[in-house]
Amino acid sequence: MRRFVLGVAAVTLVAGGASIGVFLYGTNAPAASAVGGPTPQNAAKSIMTPTRPPPETFARVFAPCAHCHQIGDGARATSGPVLTDIVGRRAARTDYPYSQAMIRSGLTWDDTTLRRFLAKPSDVVPGTRMFFKGLQHDEIDPLIEFLKKPNLDENG
Ligand code: HEC
Incomplete structure (x- = not known):
């Protein structure tokens, strides 16, 4: 019984955000209890x-x-939207709180729109929340190829 009460306290602490860093990647997570079954650690995970x-x-x-941004299978929205399969997609179509500027841009992401946007985002979508100064032109085409087909062999 005592063990159970302690366990609940631990879950509350983690859910309250006190140990977020420990569980984010699971690398430092404490080993599961020898008792087996649901443990506070597993619940927190x-x-x-x-x-x-x-x-x-x-x-x-x-x-x-x-x-x-994240890209690839299982990518999640972080401070920016997921970029998996972005080329060919209309703007602002993922589960992410886009700016009104992006929602109303009417853009479809293709070579032309991405080239312009990545050179200077705020010129193409005035009011965007992507605060990024832009890339040099010679950096853009290899990046667009990567967005089309993320490939670790050539780009890792
Ligand atoms: C400082 C953070 C930040 C960086 C760095 C950044 N972005 Fe973004 N990006 C965002 C945010 C935030 C949005 C959403 C903008 C909005 O809603 O106005 C966004 C939106 C986008 C979109 C539109 C997505 C959609 O679903 O319509 C594309 C495409 C994009 N970013 C590509 C890139 C690429 C490629 C790079 C690297 C060169 C990059 N971004 C770098 C924050 C960033």
Whole structure:
């Protein structure tokens, strides 16, 4: 009984955010209790649903974007929307709180719109919340190729 009460206290602490860093990637998570079955640690893990960004997010060519975006299978919205399969898609179509500017842009992301947007986002979508100064032109085409087909062999 005593063990159970202590366990509940631990879950509350984690759910309250006190140990978020520990569970985010699960690397430092304490080993499951020897008793087996549901443990406070396992409950906390499922609450925090720890996941790493997909490996494509760490590709070199994607480095200027990775502070704010994830890409690849299982990518999640972070401070920016998921960019998996972005090329060919209309703007502002993922589960993410876009700015009105992006929602109303009417853009479809293709080579032309991405080239312009990535050179200077605020010129193409005035009022966008993507605060990014833009890339040099020679950086843009390799990045668009990567967005079309994230490939760690060539870009990792
Ligand atoms: C500082 C954070 C930040 C960085 C760095 C950044 N973005 Fe963004 N990006 C955002 C945010 C925030 C939005 C949503 C903008 C809005 O709603 O106005 C966005 C939106 C986008 C969109 C439109 C997505 C959609 O679903 O319509 C594309 C495309 C995009 N970013 C590509 C990139 C690429 C490629 C890079 C790397 C060169 C990059 N971004 C770098 C924050 C960032």
